[in-house]
Amino acid sequence: MNILITGGAGFLGRGLATALLQRGQLGGRNIERIMLADLVAPQDTALVDDERISVSTGDLQAHVPVLMAAGPWDAVFHLASAVSGECETNFDLGLHANLDSTRALLDACRLQTAEGHAPPLFFFSSSVAVYGSDAAIPLPAVVRDDTLPTPQSSYGIHKFVCEQLVADYTRKGFIDGRAARLMTVSVRPGRPNGAxxxxxxxxxxxxxxxxxxxxxxxxxxxxAIASPATTIAGILVVAEATREAFGGRTAINLPAxxxxxxxxxxxxxxxxxxxxxxxxxxxxxxxxxxxxxxxxSRFESQRAPALGLTPDxxxxxxxxxxxxxxxxxxxxxxxxxxxxxx
Missing domain, CATH: 3.90.25.10 (UDP-galactose 4-epimerase, domain 1)
Structure with missing residues (x-):
């Protein structure tokens, strides 16, 4: 199995790659190689020295043709994103990094499928920022699986739009898409970011x-928070779930x-x-x-526990x-x- 991870130099990307290498398989298939794509290369020597790891750096949207030429990819974990604070202060950056890059990556996967390859597993990391309180639809005290997302930030809008794109590309058979709404991950290692x-x-x-x-x-x-280990475990469970177990094409809320x-x-x-x-x-x-x-901050879900997922x-x-x-x-x-x- 060949796997592409965007945002591969970020702490979640590195953690996911490490977990995959330790397991040695995804969905019952042996992992042959993992490409980490990001603006910069990861600095983890133990990770990048693994012979199954390759690294590609550059702006994601511009770099998609290079990434796909290194395929075909059996699984794509799309973790790359401009974060919430950045999207509020730099509107164009948010559109480019979140919407335009995701669309380019989805279309590249669509082309790969059109060339005769099996539709790749496509995991999209969404966020609880898709929820908010709208004047017409106030946010309930407890968010449930059927609560309507009404984002109140550019970042949340981007994530919700991309969820719908993943769902539609899945409906059309271009990808096998799974979107999961991540909670705020704490405690993140490393330096502060713009979130x-x-x-x-x-x-x-x-x-x-x-x-x-x-x-x-x-x-x-x-x-609503989740530790790094709980978040990565949730990503892997969602990625390996059958379509029937995942339940439709709507994004799932990970435990909080x-x-x-x-x-x-x-x-x-x-x-x-x-x-x-x-x-x-x-x-x-x-x-x-x-x-x-x-x-x-409060969630009540049936889908996540049905997959065996529990909060910290x-x-x-x-x-x-x-x-x-x-x-x-x-x-x-x-x-x-x-x-x-x-």
């Missing part, structure tokens, strides 16, 4: 590294842990002690708060997962002592 939800990782990642971080929203704000920012900080203090918490400030940012407040049980476990996998990034002396890393 409005980025503070939900930075509030913990930066203080553990001895750096200051700011909370731009009310501490009572509830959010609902927690307030205040309770997240309490779990953080319980794990690393009070000293790192002093590095957290609470200066409101109305722009970020408005975007985050439009996202749903608590945020303390999410923090422990970060420490387990990225202990080298914990440099705050007090945190390291509390965690037994010294």
């Amino acid at each position: 409005a939800s980025g503070f939900l990782s930075g509030l913990f990642r930066e203080p553990m590294a001895g750096q200051r971080s700011n909370c731009p929203v009310s501490l009572d704000t509830e959010v 842990l609902t927690v307030s920012v205040r309770d997240m900080l309490h779990a953080f203090e319980a794990l690393v002690g009070a000293e790192p918490l002093t590095l957290v400030t609470c200066e409101p940012d109305d722009g970020i708060a408005r975007i985050v407040a439009a996202w749903p 049980p608590d945020f303390g476990g999410v923090l422990q997962q970060y420490v387990q996998h990225h202990g080298e990034a914990v440099t705050h002396p007090g945190a390291r002592a509390r965690l037994g890393l010294v």
Whole structure:
């Protein structure tokens, strides 16, 4: 099996590639090679040194012909995207990176199928940003599988439009499409990005590294999150589900842990002690708060549990997962002592 991962240098792309290499198969078929496509090459030596890994760099839309010439691809995981904050501040960038690139990739897969290859599995990473509260259709307190998406940001609009494109290309038999709405992933490793939800990782990642971080929203704000491991596991389950088990062509909501920012900080203090918490400030940012407040925080789903998917049980476990996998990034002396890393 040949697999293409766009956004392959991002932390989810790298994590997905690592999980696939460890499994050695997808859908019962042995994995022969994985191409990671992104603007830059991943820096993980252990990953890129695997003989099954190849790397291609460049703007996705312009680079699609090169990527497809390296195929044919049996599976495409489309994770590349301009994030929420970027899309609000740079409208054209969002259209190019999210809509135009996705359309180009879908059409390339369509051409591959027209040339006689089996329709490729096409996984699209959508987002709960497709939901919002519209004046005519207020967002319910609990989002269910049949809740109508009414995005209130450019990023959310892009994701919802792409969901519909994936559904229609699947209906036409060009691809075997699966779209899954990812929750906010926390705790993300690495550097901050332009996502409005980025503070939900930075509030913990930066203080553990001895750096200051700011909370731009009310501490009572509830959010729907998932750890990196839970998110990657959900992506793989959705990708391997039969069409009957997946249930139609509508995007599926992955499981969510609902927690307030205040309770997240309490779990953080319980794990690393009070000293790192002093590095957290609470200066409101109305722009970020408005975007985050439009996202749903509570979900009730039948489809995800039917596939065996469950949310993270608590945020303390999410923090422990970060420490387990990225202990080298914990440099705050007090945190390291509390965690037994010294």
